[in-house]
Amino acid sequence: MLLEDTIQVQAGGRARGYPIRVRNGIRRSMPQLISGHVKAHRYAVIADERVAELYGREIAEGLDGGGKKARLFSFPPGEASKTREEWARLTDAMLEARFGRDCAVVAVGGGVTGDLAGFVAATFMRGVPFVQVPTSLVAMIDSSVGGKTGVDAPGGKNLVGAFHSPRLVVVDPEVAVTLPRGERAQGLAEAVKHGAVLDPVYLADLENDIPCVMNGEVGATGRVVVRSIEIKVGVVSKDERESGLRKVLNFGHTLGHAVEAAADYSLPHGSCVALGMVLEAEVGEKMGITRKGTAGTLARMVSLLDLPTDLPPGMDPGTVLAFTHADKKGRAGRPRYVLLSQPGQVAASEDWARDVPDEIVLEVLAQHAGRSSGGASGAREGV
Numbered sequence: 001m002l003l004e005d006t007i008q009v010q011a012g013g014r015a016r017g018y019p020i021r022v023r024n025g026i027r028r029s030m031p032q033l034i035s036g037h038v039k040a041h042r043y044a045v046i047a048d049e050r051v052a053e054l055y056g057r058e059i060a061e062g063l064d065g066g067g068k069k070a071r072l073f074s075f076p077p078g079e080a081s082k083t084r085e086e087w088a089r090l091t092d093a094m095l096e097a098r099f100g101r102d103c104a105v106v107a108v109g110g111g112v113t114g115d116l117a118g119f120v121a122a123t124f125m126r127g128v129p130f131v132q133v134p135t136s137l138v139a140m141i142d143s144s145v146g147g148k149t150g151v152d153a154p155g156g157k158n159l160v161g162a163f164h165s166p167r168l169v170v171v172d173p174e175v176a177v178t179l180p181r182g183e184r185a186q187g188l189a190e191a192v193k194h195g196a197v198l199d200p201v202y203l204a205d206l207e208n209d210i211p212c213v214m215n216g217e218v219g220a221t222g223r224v225v226v227r228s229i230e231i232k233v234g235v236v237s238k239d240e241r242e243s244g245l246r247k248v249l250n251f252g253h254t255l256g257h258a259v260e261a262a263a264d265y266s267l268p269h270g271s272c273v274a275l276g277m278v279l280e281a282e283v284g285e286k287m288g289i290t291r292k293g294t295a296g297t298l299a300r301m302v303s304l305l306d307l308p309t310d311l312p313p314g315m316d317p318g319t320v321l322a323f324t325h326a327d328k329k330g331r332a333g334r335p336r337y338v339l340l341s342q343p344g345q346v347a348a349s350e351d352w353a354r355d356v357p358d359e360i361v362l363e364v365l366a367q368h369a370g371r372s373s374g375g376a377s378g379a380r381e382g383v
């Protein structure tokens, strides 16, 4: 990894762009870094309780010591906190502490924190500036790029939210050393997706880098984080509002989301996407669109992540198929699939996604049902 990488995001021409700064140890330079991007009277550092202890307190104290008045606000870790109730609690706590429209929010944590604290920032006093310090690989690689914030509702995930771009994203790959192995795999699943859709060289490199990142090596972590951010930024900069090219990032997600829903959200997203990529590559192979062997390549990489390549025991292929029809990204009630032409390349089509016959999907699902691949549950550790 370079000594320091700055990746500039152009937010679709509408909103202003923002830089993503990546460097080991950069979290210790927050006061100086922030100065160039946000001028606020006070800073609300928001972190879940676990990350607050590891990094949130350090960052809040660093800001305070650097002349920026900061206060730490925390909430219980996990997806269960990504709710309107927690949004209200944090907002009320900030109001009670007399934070005003001249404040800024600093989100320190995983994707849950980025989405929740980002939504607080988007709505507090009709919107205050927001800085992201992603600490999980999911957050570094995926959720801190793109400007989506929000919370879950009883009817589903991410149903209430807003686009609110950060002013600055500060990525310190070093903090991933404390991340549990299973959480690293969750982020790496999206990294494999980035390589699979747009970059064959990166995909090949990942095969060597995955074991190193899984073992917590900082150098490999930095390389992967930088390349994945570059790829996501390249796509999102061209298409902030998800009308065109951004659809390629849905590779593995049509079947991934269906498996996630069929498991009643008891499996983590990255595990489902990892499986979804293998299944969708097989669908593409059966349709003669994806080069033979692509699914095998992806399955090998998913195995390196200790994630499943088969449906969880007992999951019914028909149920998964039915959930694909409920996909909100479908068209006229039909699910849409992003298919590869080969590893590292999306097959061109009218709008990057296409209709696939249900019989082919069912055939692939059936071939992956009732078997048990290593680590099939992919269940979350330590959450």
Ligand SMILES: NC(=O)c1ccc[n+]([C@@H]2O[C@H](COP(=O)([O-])OP(=O)(O)OC[C@H]3O[C@@H](n4cnc5c(N)ncnc54)[C@H](O)[C@@H]3O)[C@@H](O)[C@H]2O)c1
Binding pocket: 048, 050, 051, 054, 077, 078, 079, 082, 109, 110, 111, 112, 113, 115, 135, 136, 137, 138, 139, 142, 143, 144, 145, 146, 147, 148, 149, 157, 158, 175, 176, 177, 178, 179, 180, 183, 186, 382, 383
């Ligand atoms: N906005 C977007 O575009 C976008 C994209 C992808 C995912 N997401 C959202 O992201 C969320 C998932 O993110 P996540 O997987 O990071 O979950 P998370 O924020 O719950 O973090 C996972 C766990 O890791 C812990 N953790 C985080 N960083 C750590 C570190 N450095 N050391 C030790 N522990 C650490 C957290 O405390 C938590 O227990 C979901 O809610 C999803 O909807 C949003």
Ligand SMILES: [Zn+2]
Binding pocket: 190, 253, 269, 273
């Ligand atoms: Zn995803």
